[in-house]
Amino acid sequence: MFEYQLHAFRHADLVRRAERERLAREAVRARRAARRDAARRAPEAESHTRRFRRHRSPRAA
Secondary structure, three states: OOHHHHHHHHHHHHHHHHHHHHHHHHHHHHHHHHHHHHHHHHOHHHOOOOOOOOOOOOOOO
């Protein structure tokens, strides 16, 4: 009987782990889809402005 209980415990643990991993994958997919959707709706990315970024400290001669 002990082996059956151990098997049932391991099975339940594997099912719980699989469910957590599935939920984590779904959350990642949802975040990616939200970022893609937001990028499509944004008119222009601010990183593509014509103003050049200057270095914070000048280079040594």
